[in-house]
Amino acid sequence: MFEAIAFYLFAFLTIAMFYITVTTKHALYALTALAAGMIFISAFFFILGADFLGVVQIIVYTGAVMALYAFGMMFFDTTREVKEKQGNKAIIVGLSTLAAVLIVLIVSAPMISDNIVALYPAIDGVGNIQEIGLVLFTKYLIPFEVAAIMLLVAMVAGIVLAGKKMDISLTLMDAEEIKANEEKNKKVLS
């Protein structure tokens, strides 16, 4: 009963938030709606008993990814309205619905034919986080380590790409210096 109420409530909220994200003309509204949608999605994980996944969803997505987007957006001109593609709306909606149904069919095909066997069945008497630990550090240890290295590489790449010319501080320069610097940049970059 309560599960059903929670499911429908959060389903409605998530769909509404993501709908705002893809339709709004302001990048800032899109960002906040997306962050709210991420929080609502973590509610599904808690309903499904995947507590650790729900916590990770809040920490990583809303805490790290959205904060990164928010900081990244300070570089861009976000007050300006976003231009949209002028395409055929019916084709867009039809194609995306078709693709989504296709993906669900692919995922659910083995379940409909009852072909799924639980490889790592849930263990009785321990919590979700303990189960996750047991499986993650035995069967999925190598992918876990590879993911750690991938995150390190991504961090270095992010610093290198975004951190160019970080030694120049615009607040410590006067107007002429900034202008001269901009001229120099234009020559180098174009």
Next chain:
Amino acid sequence: MMEIGLNHYLVLSTILFAIGLVGVMKRKNLLLLFFATEILLNAVNIAFAAISHYYGDLTGQMFAFFVIAIAASEVAVGLGLLIVWYKRHGNIDLDAMTSMKG
């Protein structure tokens, strides 16, 4: 109606995935295209967690973790590239990125 089953979650995941795909096809601004990609990844994560719950198998949750890790690194690298592009060209619209146009 009152009993929430796996199908409910798969339908929800489909709806969210469709919204994300609409966003990918509709948007011109690269930052908002990234947002649409996040929606796609989240829709798939819901399906993974639901299947994992209803089949009593933890593999779905493991894959959801790796999806989250990949999304985090994608954002770091993608935003870095986007900032570099914006510094050079002053906008991040897809229409302006035609330097390889024949």
